[in-house]
Amino acid sequence: MIRKFIALVALVAAPTLSVAQTAAAPPASASPVSDAIRAILGRRMKAVSAAADAMPADKFSFKPTADQITFAHLTLHIAESNTLFCSKISGAEPPADPKLTDTDSKDKLVANLKASFEYCTTVLAKVDDSHLGDSVTLGNGPAVTRAAVNFFLASSLADHYAAQAFYLRMNGILPPSAQPPKP
Numbered sequence: 454m455i456r457k458f459i460a461l462v463a464l465v466a467a468p469t470l471s472v473a474q475t476a477a478a479p480p481a482s483a484s485p486v487s488d489a490i491r492a493i494l495g496r497r498m499k500a501v502s503a504a505a506d507a508m509p510a511d512k513f514s515f516k517p518t519a520d521q522i523t524f525a526h527l528t529l530h531i532a533e534s535n536t537l538f539c540s541k542i543s544g545a546e547p548p549a550d551p552k553l554t555d556t557d558s559k560d561k562l563v564a565n566l567k568a569s570f571e572y573c574t575t576v577l578a579k580v581d582d583s584h585l586g587d588s589v590t591l592g593n594g595p596a597v598t599r600a601a602v603n604f605f606l607a608s609s610l611a612d613h614y615a616a617q618a619f620y621l622r623m624n625g626i627l628p629p630s631a632q633p634p635k636p
Contacts, residue, residue: 484582490542490603491577497610498570501531503629504617505566510559512624524620525555528562531613535569538606541589542599543576573606 482488505528508515513525522530540547551565585600597605618628 484580486582486585486600486603487577487580490607491574493607493610494570494573494577497614498574500614500629501610501617502563502567502570504614504621505563507621507626507629508559508617508624513559513562514555515620515624517620517623523555524617525557525559525562527613527616527620528566529553529555531609532562532566532569534609534613535566535573535606537591538602538609539569539573539576541591541602542606543580544584544587545576545579548572 514523516523536547587599588596621628
């Protein structure tokens with residue numbers, strides 16, 4: 454059903470495209486998966502960093518219920534996840550663990566978060582799709598492919614930003630992605 458719908462849309466829309474529009478299509482990529490993860494990382498880096506910046510320092514200890522983690526813990530977890538996934542995707546050595554805890558200051562936790570994104574940006578810039586089938590391990594779990602870790606990174610970034618947005622809204626703060634565009 455979906456394929457028929459897409460084919461119908463393509464058939465209807467194709468005659469309306471000008472030559473300039475079709476000529477402007479980007480060239481095919483030799484590493485479409487790696488290019489996609491870099492694009493996702495770039496977008497999520499901005500949103501996740503902005504969400505961490507938006508939470509007031511005195512609210513980093515906030516947690517919606519007794520069973521949930523604090524915003525500080527979430528911030529620390531995002532940085533650790535970024536570093537783990539990007540090191541596994543790239544095969545690069547992860548940076549030294551900064552030994553932070555949930556009780557560290559907002560400034561330290563946000564700096565660590567942003568450093569994890571800088572690390573990811575740097576190591577993923579050198580990655581191509583030629584090693585997607587390589588096996589890696591994440592902790593004590595079973596071996597997975599580097600391709601799978603790309604999906605883990607993308608989905609965790611979306612999940613983490615959603616959690617941040619929830620925590621922000623619980624504190625009366627509009628998440629960055631819900632902010633009106635700046636003129």
